[in-house]
Amino acid sequence: MSSTPETRQRGHQVVIIGAGIVGCSLADELTARGWTDVTVLEQGPLPAPGGSTSHAPGLVFQTSPSKTLTAFARYTVEKFNSLQVDGVPCFDPVGGLELATTPERLADLHRRAGYAASWGVRGEIVSAARCKELWPLLDESIVLGGFHTPDDGLARALLAARAQTARAESRGARFLDRHTVTGIEQQDGRVTAVVTDRGTFPADHVVSAAGFWGPVIGRMAGVDIPLQPLAHQYAKTRPLAELAAAAQEAEKPILRFQDRDLYFREHTDRIGIGSYAHRPLPVDPFAVPGYDAARAYDMEMPSSYPFTEEDWAPSWDDCRRLLPALGEAGIEEGFNGVFSFTPDGMPVLGESRRLRGFWLAEAVWVTHSAGVAKAVAEWMVDGRASVDLHECDLTRFEDAQRSPAYVCERGSQQFVEVYDVLHPLQPMERPRPLRVSPFYARQQELGAYFLEGGGWERPHWYEANAPLVDTTGGVPERDAWSARYWSPIAAAEARATREKVALYDMTPLRRLEVTGPGALGFLHRMTTNNLRKKPGAVTYTLLLDERGGIRSDLTVARLGADRFQVGANSPADLDWLARHAPDDVHIRDITSGTCCIGVWGPLARDLVQPLTRDDFSHEGFGYFRAKETYLGHVPVTAMRLSYVGELGWELYTTADLGLRLWDTLWEAGRAHDVIAAGRSAFNSLRLEKGYRAWGVDMTDEHDPYEAGVGFAVRMDKEFVGREALDSAAAPARRLTPLLLDDPAAVVLGKEPVYAPTAGTGGAPAGYVTSASYGYTLGRCIAYAWLPALPAGTGVHIEYFGEKVPATVAEEPLFDPKMTRIRR
Known part of the structure; x- marks a missing residue:
């Protein structure tokens, strides 16, 4: 999420559009960091210009399910507590x-009390x-x-704006009211000036902090702002x-x-x-x-x-x-x-790639205003924020989520749900279905229970597998909360994957095509692992920022000398790579035009091999290898990968042939009792193997060694973030696997974890990231950020106010010698 070196080497002439609480806070934060050539333009009169800040009731509740929003609110409270105007506290x-x-x-x-404990709120x-x-x-x-x-308490937003305005002005900033922005000038893809009804203001950086006028400013700049x-x-x-x-x-x-x-x-x-x-x-x-x-x-x-x-x-x-x-x-x-x-209730922050130097600090409430301003100022000045911002990154929305109709419908639903009791898996009801894989009709026939992510319909389990459920008590009953958006069918699907073979729809996973004469050198320089391998190699690697934080994890398949397929996480990965790509490298998002089926289980080879003339044996098609071949009549790119810990392949083809690929595999799999399996089983199986989920288990707040993915780092090469890792201290915290002691207990994620660590004063030692029941192990698995603790250490996870005992475990929890994957 950092800006590019080219961006940061330009001048620091900044124009902020909007003198509400966000614009004033940002001017204060930027000037405090030495960027003093700051002009704040406001169309209304100061100090009460008439936007949302002017009428805000000022309530600041810090606790949120989002760690990032809570960090913003905590800083806002801390900062506003230190401000006053004419003896009146802010x-x-x-x-x-x-x-x-x-x-x-x-x-x-x-549950909210648990969030508060996890994020450090009393x-x-x-x-x-x-x-x-x-x-x-x-x-x-x-x-x-x-x-x-x-x-928590009451922010006097207008006073806080005045106090920060005065500090920013004392450092050289100027605030001009009654200036209505009428245009954004640009040249060669960069912002150059802001045009108002009272003159033009040259700028190297323009920040839209215009609140609900944000879409108006965005249209002038040619930048989409999904805000309602x-x-x-x-x-x-x-x-x-x-x-x-x-x-x-x-x-x-x-x-x-x-x-x-x-x-x-x-x-x-x-x-x-x-x-x-x-x-x-x-x-x-x-x-x-x-x-x-x-x-x-x-x-x-x-x-x-x-x-x-x-x-x-x-x-x-x-x-x-x-x-x-x-x-x-x-x-x-x-x-x-x-x-x-916004469609997901989060702010919209960051620099537009479409117009370099044009920044957004939009959809920000008073509660989070100073925290957002600090993060954006850090991002602009230092190249990255001190807190993880992926939930707020302006690139996070897919094209399908940016239509005015979608933004209005989802934004309105966010309003309705502000105070609702929402389950972490609970999807929006409309507009659905929006994005579906080519297998959607077959999934419906199998009784798929769909949840939604990124606009995609994602099967979580299939009612067709209900007869496979163990009715002898193999899966403990769940409490009402954890039973929502869950079915014991998930256990049956996980067991079938471990014992036979299952098909998983992996289409929503992002796929990038990287080509050109400089593709190899570029990807090798941008990522941590060794990519200088022969065509046919697949490599797990990391994208880091300059400070060594994990921006993303990638799977890179070299399909030709100058052609790569990259498995990525979010639109931010495309944005990051495109920002850095030289002219001889071309990057294209191919997700919507392709599809993917994961075929996993001990019988996966028995299913796939008869469909192709190529050798799919372990000797002929090794782990982390790729082949372009045919399965039946369907051209596929097959990659021998497994995120469930079983033998198998990811099979890619074009979207128009997706249904034929599904039917081909399904028909061939009948002899092997093939099933379709959903994301619920997938999540359980991947946690049994200890596979991390970026954005949940690790973010740019973590380095590879503390996150347990240091194996993907090659320090004998140059890559972005290497210098920071070279000087990094030994990890004081680690992403730690926990097994709940009670076979019937479950947690869901974000719960505080209490450990026998001296000096904590009753505060939690860390918090849970991912959690799921491990059906193979007969225990709930929870990964948590904790101080380094030896295996066997007893801890407690607070779940709805109850202390649930758990034990630090060795990882991987399942098949530590990788014999099941590499057979």
Whole structure:
């Protein structure tokens, strides 16, 4: 995720578009790092320009399922706590309180408490009585408990913007209001200037921090920004007698009533209430009026739309039920405030490859504003951020996820689900199906249960395999949470893969074609392993950044002297390689035009060999080798790889021949009891072998040695990140395999892990990354980032508030001598 050396060697003349909390924070962070030629352009008046910052209620709840978002929020709290304007602090650490009025919500709060512990946020589950102490206006009878986070609180966003503006100006930055951007000038694929109605501003770097106007700025630059503005209701009550003695703006914790999509905060003797309970109210960013036009339409500011009473009525009933004191108060004022949502609810950050020097810092809420600004400033100045940003990278969306219809539909659903109890595997319901493999019809016939990722429909198990389920108690029953989006059929599919043979749809895995006279030298220089092998070789290797962090892991097949097929992880890999590729190297994403079937199991050779005249024996087709051949009538690229720990091949062909390939393998496999198997079994099998999943088990926050993939590094060659690895200290933490002691226990990932490590003071020693039941081993497997611990060490994983015992294990857990793969 770092910018290229060419980018960083250019000048540091920066123009930031937007003087909301993100733009002001970024100006502060950039100037603090020595980039002082910074101009911030704002179309509205300062210090309250009329965007989302101007109306934000300021709630900062730090805890999120995303480690990255939590890191952003923690830094925001830390920074805003240190700022004040005219003696007024920019942050009130009143704490946060999330309520449960249903058993399901109470269980979810235990899960959130686990996230908080994993990511370093103070918090505890409290009783209904304690909730009443913290918020005396509550009707305690409907509350089952709560999650109290004492370091959360209220950000005074406009004050924080002013404080950071003053610091940035003291270092040389300038802030110009009443400047409406009308164009972005560019030359030879690079940004050169920002055009406004009051002049043109030359720039080496332009950052769009325009909030819900982001798509407008993006269109000027020719850069797609997948962001949907939506209106959100906020109201203030009339003065309450119970708060008449209030001496401060807020004393009680900010309050969430998530079972009814509501939140509350004090405004001295009034209460402010926000609601996500109403229908989505999308706003066209191209139709939002300018500041003066909004005032002419009797709108307080462009981001503040008229209050829709009809949407408020149901929420008001819920408010009075929770806080009976509101019964006689009534609402004094309200508005529908506009702010930004993306299809996955995450910010959009990074530099566009389409227009070099054009950066995005969009879809950022006040909660994460300073943290995002710090990360983007690090990225621009140092070449990478100090936290993993792959969840926020602007390249993460597929082309199929960038249509205005998709962005609006998914963005609106994100609004609806802001406070929902969401399972980590829970997919969006619409628009589906969007992307399907050529085998989709056959998968439907087999009763595939599909989940979705990257727009792809991915079978997780097949109902056709239900008769294979062991009904004698071979698979323990699961708790209600872990049983969601799971079936015991997955165990049957895993067993069939270990005992016979199974077909896996691997089509959604990204495939790049790299060709040209310089292809070998380029890939050899960009990755960590030795790629100078003869055609037919397949190599597992890593993409690192300059600091030695793991940007991605790749499988590189040399199919010809100057032709390679690269198995990658995300669009960011294509973006990274394309940024660095010389003119004699051509890179093309071939995923959508191709497909892949994994054929794995001890009978895989028996299935495949009769279909081809080529030698598929171990001697004739070794492990990590590739051949271009035919199976029946279908031309395929066969690679002898296995991410499930069994004999087999990945078989690639063009999308138009995919269905024929499936049918050919299926018919040949009948004699061997072939089955189709899904991602649920795949994940179990890959964890039994200890195969890492990039983006989950390891990111650019980790180096290869601590992540356990140092075998893919050749220090006798030059590659990006080598110098950093050369000077790296011995790993103080490791990605560690754990086996849960109780055969019936399971965890799902992101849970805190407690270890007998001196000096932790009760804090967790680390957190779980991936977890799945190992059906071959009869235990749940959890990989976790922990201090280096010897095998046999006992630890505890906190799962919904319960401490589940586990033991550090040796890896690989299954087939350590690789005899099953290499036969």
